[in-house]
Every structure is written in C-alpha cells, then in structure tokens.
Amino acid sequence: MPIQRLFVIAPSVARLIRKERGGERVLEGYFPDQPQRSTYVQIEENRSGLILEAGADGRSEERADIPPAHAQALLAVSQGQVEYLRTSLSIDSHEIQVLHVLSPGPLELVAIRGAPEDEQDFPPLPWFGPEVSAKPAYQRRRVALAGVPDARDLEVTDAALNSLLDALEGRFGAHQPQATVPQPIAASRTAEAEDEDDQRDLEIEDSVIRDLARSLSPRQR
Structure with a gap:
C-alpha cells in the first residue's frame, strides 16, 4: 500500500530509534516516468522485486518478485538510486516506518502507510517534524533522481522525547494519566x-x- 503521509524528523530522534530497534537496509533504483505510471526496482535483505506505480498520484502499485541477480542488473541501469535504513514501528494499530536515507544524502523521514482518510484518527505525534506529504522533493523517487532537499534543524522537546520513549516501549499514550478505581485493602x-x-x-x-x-x-x- 503506498505511503499517504510523510513527516521529517530530527536526526537525533532517528538515531535513537535505530539504536533501540535496528533497521533493514533497502536499495531502490528508479526508471524514467511514463504517462500515468512509474517503475522502480527494490532490493531488500530477504527479497527483491520490480514495482509498478499507477495513477497520477501513484496511490496504487503492483509488485512482481524477481531473483536478486536480476534486481542487481536492473539497479545498475536505473536512472537514479536511493539507499536507506527502514525501521518499522506499530503504534495504536498503525504502521509507522522510519526512513534513514543514506544515499544520495542524509535525510530522516517518518512514513505512515495506509493512513486513514480522517487525519484526526491518528494526529502527528510530538516527535514528528513538519509534514511534507504534499512536497514532491521528499518522495523517494525525487530524492533518487534529484538528490535530497535542503534540511533544517529541528528542535527536540522534552514532550517529544517522552512521546518517542512511550512508542518504543509499546506504551502509546502512556504519558497521559489514566483514572483508576481504588480497591479496598x-x-x-x-x-x-x-x-x-x-x-x-x-x-x-x-x-x-x-x-x-x-x-x-x-x-x-
């Protein structure tokens, strides 16, 4: 399912996430766009495939698994490549992916895959930076073909750090006090x-x- 929402995060936040949860190395090679569709090859640690994105907004995709040798050959002739570490988190039944872009330049992103149409169902967490979903420069295809956009320093607040620690410990919303009923001794x-x-x-x-x-x-x- 294509990514629907994308946020920039601070490098220190991304580093803490990788330290606690690790990450999977991913290589992608992108080919020139065609009308209403685009194609790229993706090499993960345990599989590789050729992916077709269809539609003007690229919201639908089809994947065909291919042998690693074929994927490497396609990667070598692709127009642009991007390499990143991907860390997956599950927060309140939502799939969150933290992307640490290594090449062509450093960039830290959070992607919400399959985000609900109603954004109030999952508001941005305190450790999320500005949303860049509508900015093509932050999409992996554009990064592979044109390089990373200019990054700015993001402030990490105490509330953001506590929210991140709650997420890593599987205690989403635990920083909010919960009412309890006292029990007789x-x-x-x-x-x-x-x-x-x-x-x-x-x-x-x-x-x-x-x-x-x-x-x-x-x-x-």
Missing part, C-alpha cells in the same frame, strides 16, 4: 492469606485463655 487479600490470619488469631486467643486459666487456678501447696 481487604479485598486484595487472597483467601489463603485470610485463612492464615484467622488461624493465627485463634492460636493467640487460645494462648491467652490458657494463661488466664492458669493464673486463676488455685496454687498447689
């Missing part, structure tokens, strides 16, 4: 603990009664 005890307490009370009571009876009994002369 007695209700939290197990039946076994209660039985032990009752038995201990009986033993103490018996001991007290025996001591009292001994003190009230007449002394032997």
